[in-house]
Amino acid sequence: MSSLLKNIIRFILFILVQVFVLDKVPPLHQFIVPYLYFLFIIWLPFNIGRVWLMIIGFLLGITLDYFTGTPGLHAAPCVLIAFMRPFLLSLLIPQETTEQSYAEPSVKSMGGAPYSLYVVLLTFVHHFYLVLIEWLEFGNFTYFIGKVLGTTLISLLLIFITELLFFRKAKFRSNA
Amino acid sequence: MKNIFLFIRVYFTFICFLVLQVLSIILLSNSSKSHEAFFASAANEVIGRINSRYTDFTSYFTLKEINRQLVEENNRLKNELKADFQSPDSSKKMVVDSTLKDPSHHFRKFTYLPAKVVGNTVSSQTNYIILERGAKQGVKKGMSVIGPEGIVGVVIEVFDNYSKAMSLLNRNSKVSAMLKNDNVSGSIEWDGADPSYLTLKNIPKSSKVAKGDSVVTSSYSANFPSNLLIGTIAAVGADPAANFYTLKIKTATNFFSLQYVYLVENVFYTEQTKLESTQQKFNE
Numbered sequence: 001m002s003s004l005l006k007n008i009i010r011f012i013l014f015i016l017v018q019v020f021v022l023d024k025v026p027p028l029h030q031f032i033v034p035y036l037y038f039l040f041i042i043w044l045p046f047n048i049g050r051v052w053l054m055i056i057g058f059l060l061g062i063t064l065d066y067f068t069g070t071p072g073l074h075a076a077p078c079v080l081i082a083f084m085r086p087f088l089l090s091l092l093i094p095q096e097t098t099e100q101s102y103a104e105p106s107v108k109s110m111g112g113a114p115y116s117l118y119v120v121l122l123t124f125v126h127h128f129y130l131v132l133i134e135w136l137e138f139g140n141f142t143y144f145i146g147k148v149l150g151t152t153l154i155s156l157l158l159i160f161i162t163e164l165l166f167f168r169k170a171k172f173r174s175n176a
Numbered sequence: 177m178k179n180i181f182l183f184i185r186v187y188f189t190f191i192c193f194l195v196l197q198v199l200s201i202i203l204l205s206n207s208s209k210s211h212e213a214f215f216a217s218a219a220n221e222v223i224g225r226i227n228s229r230y231t232d233f234t235s236y237f238t239l240k241e242i243n244r245q246l247v248e249e250n251n252r253l254k255n256e257l258k259a260d261f262q263s264p265d266s267s268k269k270m271v272v273d274s275t276l277k278d279p280s281h282h283f284r285k286f287t288y289l290p291a292k293v294v295g296n297t298v299s300s301q302t303n304y305i306i307l308e309r310g311a312k313q314g315v316k317k318g319m320s321v322i323g324p325e326g327i328v329g330v331v332i333e334v335f336d337n338y339s340k341a342m343s344l345l346n347r348n349s350k351v352s353a354m355l356k357n358d359n360v361s362g363s364i365e366w367d368g369a370d371p372s373y374l375t376l377k378n379i380p381k382s383s384k385v386a387k388g389d390s391v392v393t394s395s396y397s398a399n400f401p402s403n404l405l406i407g408t409i410a411a412v413g414a415d416p417a418a419n420f421y422t423l424k425i426k427t428a429t430n431f432f433s434l435q436y437v438y439l440v441e442n443v444f445y446t447e448q449t450k451l452e453s454t455q456q457k458f459n460e
Contacts, residue, residue, distance in 0.1 A: 076200035
């Protein structure tokens with residue numbers, strides 16, 4: 001399966017799961033909202049250009065936004081993590097070897113510790129910015145801190161489960 | 177000139193980032209105010225269609241609850257039927273008025289339109305409801321949405337075949353309400369915490385408030401018919417410094433299993449809101 005087709009299917013699946021499964025879960029608490037859709041951006045291949053990465057991030061966010069009725073709320077954090085992703089990756093991995101031999105970020109291609117750090121940082125930044133926008137609209141500091149922490153933890157748990165359930169074969173590029 | 181191009185080329189990624197960020201924020205801040213946002217209408221038609229596929233499937237699971245609500249509503253309405261009441265003096269002869277027009281000049285203020293709920297969230301801070309009725313079926317902005325058990329929200333955006341309503345469970349929602357006992361009015365808001373509880377503010381401490389009292393829509397509201405149930409008082413909170421109660425209201429409507437609602441149009445809506453807005457200009 002080509003990388004493009006695979007990512008288009010992933011895009012649709014992540015949006016459907018977020019809208020029709022995770023958003024329909026009865027809320028446990030005000031601070032705990034399960035988010036998983038941005039894992040799509042984390043999983044995108046290495047070889048996408050920076051501008052395209054942000055445009056894809058924007059599309060992902062705005063698609064979810066039209067389902068939740070808040071155009072722009074999820075698009076902004078998605079663009080932010082798409083913007084940060086290349087910087088973070090270049091910091092965390094030896095670029096020449098990994099980006100040439102593997103297709104996309106995973107535990108196997110980056111190593112356990114760098115990959116977890118990469119996921120944790122992007123998740124935190126995403127939620128921090130998302131809740132910041134909400135906070136500016138409503139204003140309550142305990143809400144801000146509580147929701148950033150609660151949502152980040154639940155998202156990390158969901159990502160961990162997803163990584164275990166859907167084990168991605170770390171494909172070698174052909175010439176490596 | 178050359179330097180400008182050079183600058184754009186060097187910072188192209190960053191400029192793209194800024195443009196997309198600003199676009200998102202503009203979309204967000206305009207979303208509820210103008211429905212002319214670009215491609216919003218087309219996007220919402222598509223989303224509405226996907227949502228209605230999903231609800232077609234899930235509606236089977238809530239049929240039992242919907243039936244129960246309908247039976248309860250029918251029961252309530254049947255209890256109000258004129259035929260159930262005996263006039264006090266049966267010996268008196270009824271005089272049939274021959275005039276065709278109703279002499280007391282009754283006129284219709286509210287019209288009702290049934291609608292199916294195709295999209296509904298409760299987990300976010302700004303919850304909206306997508307309804308499968310739009311401008312082609314006569315839905316207008318500002319119509320109120322009521323369920324079989326109590327009120328639900330207000331229509332804020334209208335597309336061709338779908339419309340978007342702001343649910344009571346929205347941080348921006350504000351509905352005029354009153355206590356059923358002594359007609360003291362206040363405003364219903366949501367604090368974003370629990371989807372089954374609302375907050376009623378601005379009830380003066382002079383009014384009698386007890387746990388379990390009904391809270392209904394007030395007659396001041398331009399959207400809602402008066403005396404529709406919103407909920408019952410679950411807890412009475414009083415700030416000793418303030419002159420007002422802050423009441424916790426258990427919602428009458430179960431927002432988790434919303435399937436069918438009625439859209440209510442106030443025929444005099446534009447007239448009433450126009451008057452309210454001119455009054456505001458006076459105050460400024």
